Structure formats: C-alpha cells, structure tokens
Amino acid sequence: MMAKRLPGTSRPLRLSRPPAVALVCLGLFLLCCAFVPRFATFGNIENVLRVASILCVVACGQAVVILLGGIEFSFGASAALASVVTVMALPVLGPVGGLATGGASVIAIGAVNGFLVGRLALPPVIVTLGTLMMASGAAAWLVGGLPIDAPPSAAFSWPARGRVLGVPVPILAALLACAALHLMLAHGRIGRLWYHVGANPVAARLAGLDVTRITTLGYAVAGAFCAVGAIILTSRVASGQPALAPNLPFETIAACAIGGLPLSGGRGRVSQVVFGVLTVAMLNNAVVLINLPVAWQLVLLGLAVLAAVGLQKDWAVLARLARRTDR
Amino acid sequence: MSASDDAPSDDTRDDLALVATGIAKVYGATCALRSARLALRRGRVHALLGENGAGKSTLVKILVGAVTPDAGHIALAGAPVAFGSVTQAIRAGIVPIYQHLSLFPELSIHENLSAFALAAGGGLWTGRRLVDPARARGWLKEVGLDVDLAAPLGSLSLGERQLVEVARALSLDCRVLVLDEPTAALNADEADRLFAVVRRLCASGTAALFISHRFDEIEALADEVTVLRDGRTVIDAAPIGRHSREELTHAMLGAGVEAAPARLSERAAPVLVGRGLAAGRHGRGSLDVIVHAGEIVGLAGLIGSGALSLAATLGGAQAGPGELSVGDASFMPGDRRRAAALGIAYVPADRHAEGLFGALSARRNASVSGLGRLARLGWLRARAEAQMVDPLLRRLKLHPALPEAEAATFSGGNQQKLLIARGLAVPGLKAMVLLEPTRGVDVAARGVIHDAIREAAASGVAVLVATSDLDELMVLAHRYLVVREGTLAAELPRSAPRAALLAALSGSAAA
Numbered sequence: 001m002m003a004k005r006l007p008g009t010s011r012p013l014r015l016s017r018p019p020a021v022a023l024v025c026l027g028l029f030l031l032c033c034a035f036v037p038r039f040a041t042f043g044n045i046e047n048v049l050r051v052a053s054i055l056c057v058v059a060c061g062q063a064v065v066i067l068l069g070g071i072e073f074s075f076g077a078s079a080a081l082a083s084v085v086t087v088m089a090l091p092v093l094g095p096v097g098g099l100a101t102g103g104a105s106v107i108a109i110g111a112v113n114g115f116l117v118g119r120l121a122l123p124p125v126i127v128t129l130g131t132l133m134m135a136s137g138a139a140a141w142l143v144g145g146l147p148i149d150a151p152p153s154a155a156f157s158w159p160a161r162g163r164v165l166g167v168p169v170p171i172l173a174a175l176l177a178c179a180a181l182h183l184m185l186a187h188g189r190i191g192r193l194w195y196h197v198g199a200n201p202v203a204a205r206l207a208g209l210d211v212t213r214i215t216t217l218g219y220a221v222a223g224a225f226c227a228v229g230a231i232i233l234t235s236r237v238a239s240g241q242p243a244l245a246p247n248l249p250f251e252t253i254a255a256c257a258i259g260g261l262p263l264s265g266g267r268g269r270v271s272q273v274v275f276g277v278l279t280v281a282m283l284n285n286a287v288v289l290i291n292l293p294v295a296w297q298l299v300l301l302g303l304a305v306l307a308a309v310g311l312q313k314d315w316a317v318l319a320r321l322a323r324r325t326d327r
Numbered sequence: 328m329s330a331s332d333d334a335p336s337d338d339t340r341d342d343l344a345l346v347a348t349g350i351a352k353v354y355g356a357t358c359a360l361r362s363a364r365l366a367l368r369r370g371r372v373h374a375l376l377g378e379n380g381a382g383k384s385t386l387v388k389i390l391v392g393a394v395t396p397d398a399g400h401i402a403l404a405g406a407p408v409a410f411g412s413v414t415q416a417i418r419a420g421i422v423p424i425y426q427h428l429s430l431f432p433e434l435s436i437h438e439n440l441s442a443f444a445l446a447a448g449g450g451l452w453t454g455r456r457l458v459d460p461a462r463a464r465g466w467l468k469e470v471g472l473d474v475d476l477a478a479p480l481g482s483l484s485l486g487e488r489q490l491v492e493v494a495r496a497l498s499l500d501c502r503v504l505v506l507d508e509p510t511a512a513l514n515a516d517e518a519d520r521l522f523a524v525v526r527r528l529c530a531s532g533t534a535a536l537f538i539s540h541r542f543d544e545i546e547a548l549a550d551e552v553t554v555l556r557d558g559r560t561v562i563d564a565a566p567i568g569r570h571s572r573e574e575l576t577h578a579m580l581g582a583g584v585e586a587a588p589a590r591l592s593e594r595a596a597p598v599l600v601g602r603g604l605a606a607g608r609h610g611r612g613s614l615d616v617i618v619h620a621g622e623i624v625g626l627a628g629l630i631g632s633g634a635l636s637l638a639a640t641l642g643g644a645q646a647g648p649g650e651l652s653v654g655d656a657s658f659m660p661g662d663r664r665r666a667a668a669l670g671i672a673y674v675p676a677d678r679h680a681e682g683l684f685g686a687l688s689a690r691r692n693a694s695v696s697g698l699g700r701l702a703r704l705g706w707l708r709a710r711a712e713a714q715m716v717d718p719l720l721r722r723l724k725l726h727p728a729l730p731e732a733e734a735a736t737f738s739g740g741n742q743q744k745l746l747i748a749r750g751l752a753v754p755g756l757k758a759m760v761l762l763e764p765t766r767g768v769d770v771a772a773r774g775v776i777h778d779a780i781r782e783a784a785a786s787g788v789a790v791l792v793a794t795s796d797l798d799e800l801m802v803l804a805h806r807y808l809v810v811r812e813g814t815l816a817a818e819l820p821r822s823a824p825r826a827a828l829l830a831a832l833s834g835s836a837a838a
Contacts, residue, residue, distance in 0.1 A: 187709075189702040196695055199684040206644050206675055206682070207695045207749065208667025266686040 021259050021275040021308075028282050036286050044285070046168070052281035053174035054229050054236075055251055056274065060181045061110075061225030062252035063273045067185075068218045069198045069265025070117060070124035076248035077135035078109040078223070079230035080241060084139045086231075087150045087240030095156035102234055103227035109135055110223015111216065118215030132249070139242040148240045160236035170232050177225055182270040184221075194218050199266030247298065254301050255280045258308040279304070343405070344369045344534035345390070345421070345503050350399035351558075352385050359385040360396070361558035367503060367534040372525060373564070374545045375538045377555035378579050378630060378795055383538060384507075386555065390536070391423045391505055392416030404502065417443065420502035424492050424509055432481035432488075437463055439480050440495050458498060466494040470524045486517025493524055504528060504535045510544060522548050540631040542572050542833060554578045573826070576629070576833040580797045595620035598789035599671065599758040601641050603649035604660065606633030607813045612648030614815050616641060616808065618758060618789040623780065625804025626793040629832055634810035635676055635762055638793030642666060642673035642760030653757050667696055669757070672750030676762035676793075678739070682746045685735035689725060690716050692734045693748035700754045719748040724775050740772025747776055751783060758789040765799060777803060797828065807831075 033040040058075055065072045086102030093101060109131055116127040150156060162169040185191035193214045196204045205211050233245060259276025261268035283304060284297045343366055350363040360382040367373045377383040388394040390401070392410030401408050403419055410416040413423070423429075430439050441457040457463075460476055467474065470490045480488060489509060496504055506525065510518040525535050525548065537549055545552065546567060554562035554575060561578050562570065570578070599618040606614060606628075614637065618624050628634025639645035643658060643666025651658050651666070658665040663673065675681035684692050693716040694701065701711050713730070720730055723744040725737075734745055743765065750759050764780065765773040780803060784790045792803055800807060809817040809831040817831040 187707055189698060189705050189707050192691070192698060192707055195687055195691070196684055199686045200681075202681050203675075203684055204695075206663055206673055208664050208753075209695070210664055266684070 019260055019269065019272040019275060021272055021279065024258070025275040025279045025282075028279055032282055032286050036289050038289055039286065044289070048281050048285045049171055050168060051284065052277050053168075053170040054232050055248075055255060055281060056174040056277040057170075057177040057232070058226050058229035058248060059252040059255045059273050059277050060177045060270070061222035061229075062249070063181065063256050063261060063268055063270070064194060064218050064222040064225070065124070066253075066256050066261050066263060067194050067198045067265055067268050068215055069201070070215075070219070071128065071253065071263065072113070072219075072222060072226075073125070073128040073249045074109055074113060074131040074135060075226045075229075075252060076245045077132040077139070078106045078226060079233055079248055080244035080246075081109075081135040081139040081142075082106045082227065082230035083234035083237065083244050084142050084148070084240035084242055086234045087148050088142060090150055090156070095153050099156070099159065099231045099234065103231050106227035106230050107220060107223040110226065111220040113223070114216035114219025117219060118212045128249075136242070139240075143240055143242055145242065147242065150238045150240070152238065157235055157238065159232045159234075173228055173232060177228060178270050178274060181225075181273075185268075185270060190214070190217060190221075195266055197265075250298075251280055251301065254305045257305050260308070260312060262312060263309075341405070342369045343367070343402075345401070345403055347386070347390065347401045348399060350386060350389060350396050350401075352382075352389065352394065352396050358558055360389075362560070363399070363555060363558065364560040364563055365390075365536075365553055366564050367536055368551070368564075369532050369534050370529050371550040372529055372535045372537050372548050374549035374552040374567070375536060375555065376545070376552060376562075376575060376579055381555040381579065382558040383555050387423075387505060387507055387536070387538065390416070390503075391421055417499065420500050421505060422496040422499060422501045422503070423505040423507065424489065424496065425507055430480055430488055430492055430495075432479065434480060435477050436467075436474060436480055436483075436491060437476040439491055440466065440476075440498060443495060443498050462498075466497040467491075469497060469527070470494045471520065484517065486513045486520065489513065489517070489521055490524060493521070493528070497528075501528075501533055504533055505538075506535060507538045508540070509537075510539065510541070518544070540629060542575075556581055572833040573829050576829050580795075580829075595622075595787070599641065599651070599653050599760075599791065601649060601651045601660075604637060604640050604651075605647045605649065605813070606637035606640075606810050606815075607631075611813070614649075616791075616815075618791050620787045620789055621784050623784045623790040623792060623803050623805050625800040625807045626791060626810060627797070627800050627807055627828065627832060628793075628795070628810035630795060632810045632832075633813040634793050634795070637810055638760055638762050638791060639673075639675075641791055642762075643671060644673055644675065644760075667753060670753060670755040672696070672753040672756055672759040674746045674750050674759070674761040674764055676766065678742055678746065678767075683734050683742055685733065687734060688731045689720065689734050689737065689745055690730035692745040693720060693730075693752055696749055697752045697754050716748060716752055719751050720744070723748055723779055724771075738769075740768040743768050743776060744772060747779055751779065756783070756788055758791070759783060760791045760793075762793050763795065764792060765794075765796070773799075797825070797832075800828070801825065 038044055062072050062075065082102035082105050085105050086098045089101045090098040113127050113131055116122050117124050159169055164172055193209060196207070196209060197211050197214050201211055237244065255276035256273060257263065258279050259272035261272055280301060283300050287297045287300060288294065345367045347363065347365045350360050352360040363382060363386050365375070365386065375383055385394060389396045392413045392415055408419060410419070437457055437460065440463045444458050463476055470493050472487060472490050472494065474483065474487070480491060483491065504525065509521060513521065529535055539545055549567050551564050551566055552562065552575065553560055553564055556579055596619065597617045598620045601616045603612045604614045604616065605612045626634050626638050636645060640647050640660045641651065643651065643660065643663045646661025649660060651660060653669045653671055656669050658669060666673070684695070690712065694712050697715055698707070701707050701715065717730055721728070725741055725744055734742060737745070747764065761780065765776055768776065780790060780792065794800055805821050807819040807823065807828060808815055809819065809828070811832065811834050816834065819827060819831065
C-alpha cells in the first residue's frame with residue numbers, strides 16, 4: 001500500500017486545497033454584500049478589483065521576499081521615486097520611455113536591497129528601511145517637495161485607464177503577475193531555490209546552493225513586480241508624487257500575513273497572496289462606504305494582521321499538539 | 328583508599344552538599360535523562376563526564392533550575408528542593424558559571440558584582456544600590472584579582488572576567504558552584520588561576536561541579552567523577568584515580584555490540600584528498616587526509632577533539648587552511664558550492680539546524696542538491712525529480728512512504744534518511760562526508776543507513792564517516808583515523824582491537 005503511493009509519477013491530477021484565508025475572504029465578501037450599502041454594485045466591485053490589482057502586483061513581489069525569510073519596506077518609497085523619475089523623464093523620453101525609466105529605478109532599488117541582504121548578510125528590516133528613507137528623500141529632493149504634473153497623453157494613462165478586450169489593464173496586469181509568480185514558485189527552478197533558502201539558509205548552503213545569488217535575484221524580481229505596480233500608480237495619478245503610496249509596504253505585508261504566509265519564510269502559495277489582497281482591498285473599501293474616517297483603514301488593517309498572525313501561531317500550536325497525541 | 332570513599336550511594340552522610348536521584352527528563356520523543364544520579368560532597372570538586380547526548384547538559388540545566396525534571400528528587404544539604412527558575416536556584420546557593428560568560432561588559436566591575444543583589448532588590452528604586460565596595464573588594468581579593476572596581480568589565484581579559492563571575496558567586500551563600508566547561512575560552516595560565524580559586528573555595532566547604540571534556544583538567548582539579556551514558560549514571564561518584572582514562576572513555580561510549588564484518592573493497596585510487604588541513608579553530612594547518620575510491624574511512628574523536636571540524640572541512644562546509652581536491656579538480660575549504668558541484672555529498676552533524684528543510688516535502692529535501700540536473704531552461708521537471716529521488720527513498724525505507732509529506736512531520740530517523748538520500752542524489756557522486764550519520768536515530772533506521780553507506784562505497788564512492796559512536800565506527804570503517812586535541816593522533820587498521828581505539832581516543836599511554 002505504501003509502495004503504491006511512493007512512485008508519485010502517476011499521481012492523478014488534483015486541485016490543491018484552497019488556503020484557509022479563502023474562507024475568511026468569502027465570509028468578508030458576504031458580510032459586506034449584506035451590510036455595507038452600495039458594496040454589491042458592479043461599479044464598486046470593479047473599483048475594489050482595480051485597487052486590489054495594484055496591491056496584488058506589488059504583493060507578489062512582497063511574497064517573494066517573505067518567502068526568502070525577509071521583508072520589504074522600501075516598496076512605497078521606491079514607487080514614489082519611480083513616479084517622480086517618470087514625470088521628469090517624460091519630456092525627453094516620451095510616455096513609454098518615461099514609465100520604463102521609472103520602473104527600472106524600482107528594479108534597481110530591489111537589486112540593491114538584494115545585494116545588501118544576500119551578499120553582505122545585513123538584516124532585511126534595516127536594509128529596506130534604509131533604502132526606503134533614501135528613495136523617499138531622493139524623490140522629495142528631485143521635485144523640491146511638491147508634486148509635479150504630467151502632461152496628459154493617451155499612452156501615459158493607458159496602464160491605469162486602458163482596457164484590453166474590455167478588461168481594465170491593471171486587473172490584467174495582476175492576473176499576469178499572479179500567473180508569472182505561480183509558474184516561478186510551482187514549476188521554476190528559481191522559485192524552488194527561494195523555498196529552500198527561506199526554509200533553512202544554512203542547510204541551503206551546505207546542500208551546495210548559491211544562497212547569495214538566489215537571495216539577490218529574489219529581491220530584484222520582487223523589485224520588478226513592484227515596478228509594474230509603480231507604473232500603474234504613476235499613470236493613475238498622472239503626476240510625480242514624492243509621497244505617492246506610503247502605506248504600500250504595510251498593505252502588501254498585511255496581505256501576505258493575512259494570506260497565511262509565515263514571516264519566517266519557506267512557505268506560501270500565490271492563492272494565499274490573492275485572497276490576502278482581496279481581503280485587504282475589501283476592508284479598505286468597506287471603511288469608505290460605511291463613512292468611517294479613512295484613517296480607520298489602517299487601524300482595521302492592523303487588527304486584521306494581528307488576528308491573522310495570532311491565528312497562524314495558534315494553528316501551529318494546535319497542529320503540534322495533535323501530532324504529539326498521535327504518537 | 329579509605330572506607331568512606333567507597334560508599335557513594337549512602338545519601339544520608341552529612342557531608343553531602345547536593346544529591347540528585349532518579350532524575351528523568353523527556354523532550355518529545357527523546358528521552359534525555361532516564362535515571363541519573365549525582366551526589367556532590369562539601370569541599371570536593373566533582374567532575375561530570377559524558378558524550379554528547381548522554382544527558383549531561385540536561386542534568387546541569389535541571390540542577391541550576393533552568394529545566395524542571397519529569398521525575399526524581401533533589402536534596403540540598405539534606406532538605407528536598409524543587410526549583411522553578413534559575414533565580415530560585417541561585418538564592419538557594421547553586422551558582423552557575425557558564426562557558427558563555429553571563430556578565431555585562433559595558434558595566435563596571437562593581438556593578439557586575441552587584442548584579443545578584445540588584446536582582447534580589449525589591450522596588451524600582453530601592454534595589455539600585457550597589458554592594459558595599461569593601462565587601463566587593465574582599466571577594467575580588469579572594470579570587471586573586473587586583474583590579475579597580477570602577478573599571479568597565481570589558482577592560483578585563485576573558486580569564487579575568489570568569490574570575491569576576493566566581494567572585495560574584497561569593498556575594499551569595501554559595502553552596503554549590505556549577506562550572507560548565509569554564510576553560511573553553513581560557514588559555515593555560517588563566518585556567519590554572521581559575522582552578523586555584525575553585526580549590527580555595529572548596530577548602531572552605533563549597534561543593535563544585537565541574538564539566539569538561541579534557542582529561543588533563545579533570546585529573547588536575549577533580550576529586551570525584553560521575554559518568555553519564557544514555558541518560559543514566561554509569562559511574563557514580565568514583566574517586567579520581569580509581570578508573571583509568573581508558574575505563575572512563577569506555578564507560579562514556581558503552582560496551583556496545585561486537586563489530587560485524589564489513590565487506591572490504593580493494594584499495595583503489597585516491598579520490599578525496601585534503602592537505603594542510605586544520606581540525607578545530609585552534610588547530611594548525613598540518614593534517615593530510617586521503618580517502619580512496621570504495622573505502623570507508625572512520626574519523627574518530629571525542630567531543631572537542633576537532634574530528635567533526637576536520638570532517639566538515641573535508642566536505643567543503645568549513646573554511647580553514649589547506650587545500651582539497653577530488654579527482655583532478657581542487658577546491659578551497661569552505662567552498663561548499665564547488666564541492667557539491669564536484670560530486671561531494673555532505674551530511675551535517677546537526678540535522679535540524681544544518682540539514683533539514685522542515686517546511687518542504689521529503690522529496691524536495693532529497694532532491695535539492697540535484698536540482699541543476701532536473702531543470703531545463705529554468706523549468707523543473709517534476710517527473711524527473713520523482714524518478715531521481717523516489718527509488719532512493721524506497722531503498723532507505725522511508726516511513727511513512729509519503730514523499731510529498733512535509734519533512735518536519737517525519738521521525739528523526741526518517742529525517743536522517745532524507746539527508747542520506749540527498750547525498751546519494753548528488754550528481755556525479757564521487758565522495759561522501761558524513762558527520763554523526765546516525766545520531767539520535769533508532770536501531771532500524773541505523774541499519775538501513777549503514778547499508779546505504781556500505782553500498783555507496785561498494786559502488787566506488789569514497790566515504791568518510793566522522794562519529795563519536797565507537798560501535799558505528801567499528802561496523803562501518805575500513806580503517807580508522809583518530810583525532811585528538813586537533814591532531815591526527817593515530818591511524819589504525821580495521822583489525823585494531825577496541826582497546827587500541829579507546830587508548831588512542833583518550834590518549835592514555837597503554838595501547
């Protein structure tokens with residue numbers, strides 16, 4: 001009987017179990033539909049998805065870093081810097097070139113973070129806080145503290161407002177980002193290596209893996225996800241904003257934590273990130289619709305994160321207890 | 328030898344400072360202590376011996392109140408005690424001196440000496456008073472330190488800091504001094520000074536428990552010795568000198584089973600060659616090790632001898648002097664990535680910290696070193712992975728036979744099988760370096776792992792096994808290399824008797 005299960009090559013195709021957060025997400029959706037006025041309208045749902053899509057793209061990057069056992073605080077600041085760089089490059093390089101330059105700056109910051117964490121073994125919290133402050137400062141310095149407007153153009157607003165076959169571009173970008181991350185994590189070599197380094201970096205080194213390179217690449221790929229999010233954000237606000245998305249790192253970390261990714265690394269699936277993002281987006285939307293002050297978004301989000309992490313810990317304890325009584 | 332020396336089991340004698348009997352402690356599935364006994368007498372230095380995993384550190388933790396035992400009794404000067412915390416134990420007079428110093432380098436010597444008084448102090452403000460400088464100077468004088476009370480502790484050498492720690496013990500009514508490998512960071516002079524202080528303290532009636540791996544120190548300082556093996560006391564408070572080093576080593580390692588004959592393959596070309604290596608941090612780079620194709624070399628050494636460190640160096644896992652080569656290709660010590668690429672498998676000694684990916688599946692644990700071969704254009708072929716690893720897991724009788732279950736859910740023996748499978752799956756396997764391959768592993772898994780190691784050797788792989796388990800050494804190795812105090816002390820053929828191995832391990836003259 002045991003031997004039959006071992007080959008594994010002829011395993012029947014089965015869908016993997018949905019993550020626990022899917023239930024939470026569904027429950028919140030039903031609650032919102034029932035009790036939040038104007039939530040269950042087509043326009044509002046599309047609006048939630050639009051907001052969620054940007055968050056989702058960036059959260060995919062955050063998930064890579066968390067998988068590696070790290071954490072990324074610099075996303076919001078680098079997105080802000082990207083918007084400033086984009087608008088300043090606009091007159092010279094045009095809309096496409098400008099957005100590409102802005103995106104490249106985010107990837108560069110990600111790669112620097114990766115180098116500092118991977119090669120120099122500095123703690124990720126400190127490294128990404130450092131780059132957060134530098135990017136934030138640089139963005140404010142470049143524009144002299146005030147936002148600068150971008151001249152309106154169709155190409156420039158396409159990432160935020162365009163549609164492909166009726167689907168808004170940001171939602172399409174989120175779907176593509178999820179698909180790309182899923183391929184990397186489930187079937188790609190690099191994703192597998194991220195899991196190994198996140199689960200036990202010492203064992204990864206002794207197994208012969210190049211931990212430095214894997215980590216550096218992970219932060220750079222995370223930067224690439226964030227770059228896509230930054231391009232959409234910049235296009236949406238049509239200006240260079242030195243304080244563009246200060247809560248972006250917190251919201252993406254919250255999405256991953258609510259999704260059930262342990263911050264110790266080594267575990268996580270794309271579906272968890274998606275449901276975590278949807279939960280965060282619905283919470284934010286509900287706060288606005290119920291006419292609570294917007295500041296409550298952060299309060300609620302913080303509560304949700306604490307609850308999620310607390311539950312995770314609880315579940316782990318329960319699982320361990322169950323295992324002990326098994327023996 | 329007087330009659331009183333021969334009656335260690337009499338717990339009613341009034342010179343007993345501390346008696347612990349029937350101490351047991353279970354951690355999950357591991358039985359750290361089964362039935363340990365330890366009796367310390369006033370005014371005597373008592374050495375505690377035991378190999379790694381014998382339960383020594385657990386027993387010490389129980390004595391100092393850091394761990395609560397599951398069973399057993401502890402009596403301090405005849406009165407039963409049960410400590411809920413280290414603080415309680417310290418107040419009762421059991422004062423630990425740790426190898427990792429528990430002092431505060433940024434604070435002054437005076438403040439450090441006052442630490443216990445401050446901890447005992449009641450309120451937020453009332454407790455902040457330092458101890459009387461005259462008393463503090465008295466303690467320092469007693470341990471032979473002539474230093475300024477106001478100087479920061481950090482300005483002292485490590486040896487002097489350890490003496491400050493002993494002086495601090497004097498601030499309490501210290502009845503039992505627990506010295507856990509106190510000389511690990513000291514040079515010979517500093518160690519001598521510490522010993523003199525301990526002897527002087529004991530002369531005034533304090534009992535001392537002394538944990539060390541160095542026979543020279545034990546013979547120099549201790550009056551009595553207790554040996555733990557497998558969670559039990561096997562030698563109970565014997566006077567030093569009654570047992571030879573060899574007998575003590577034997578007691579620590581166990582009588583074990585008779586060696587089963589292993590198939591000896593013919594000597595072939597050298598495969599894994601190390602030149603100018605060092606064993607341990609302080610060793611000089613002067614050791615040469617050659618492992619031939621098809622050969623299993625047993626690297627033996629007591630804890631602290633440097634045997635594990637030398638093996639880690641040979642596996643490319645630890646940096647150090649010297650150079651290594653496998654076949655025609657050479658690599659530097661510490662370049663584990665290149666070593667793996669050249670076909671050297673490495674099984675680390677600490678399964679959980681250095682080996683296992685607990686969150687990942689059994690199959691992924693086993694395949695990690697062969698991922699390069701499984702990927703095509705960055706795409707992992709799941710079928711190829713299963714084909715590479717699953718036969719190995721079957722051969723090692725992984726139980727339960729669920730390659731997709733998380734590694735953390737398997738028992739210790741089966742987790743170890745995953746590490747062995749990982750080694751066997753290294754592409755182009757030429758050599759295997761295994762550290763303590765069956766530590767904490769049940770008998771069945773041990774047999775399977777030993778068979779797999781022998782099979783690998785029979786197929787021409789050069790194998791080096793470093794182990795402190797003498798039985799394992801004798802059933803596996805074709806020849807033995809004995810490491811002692813950072814040097815290769817002896818090379819013995821397979822036919823060498825157990826006594827010769829024990830003699831070489833402990834460094835006693837009689838072979």
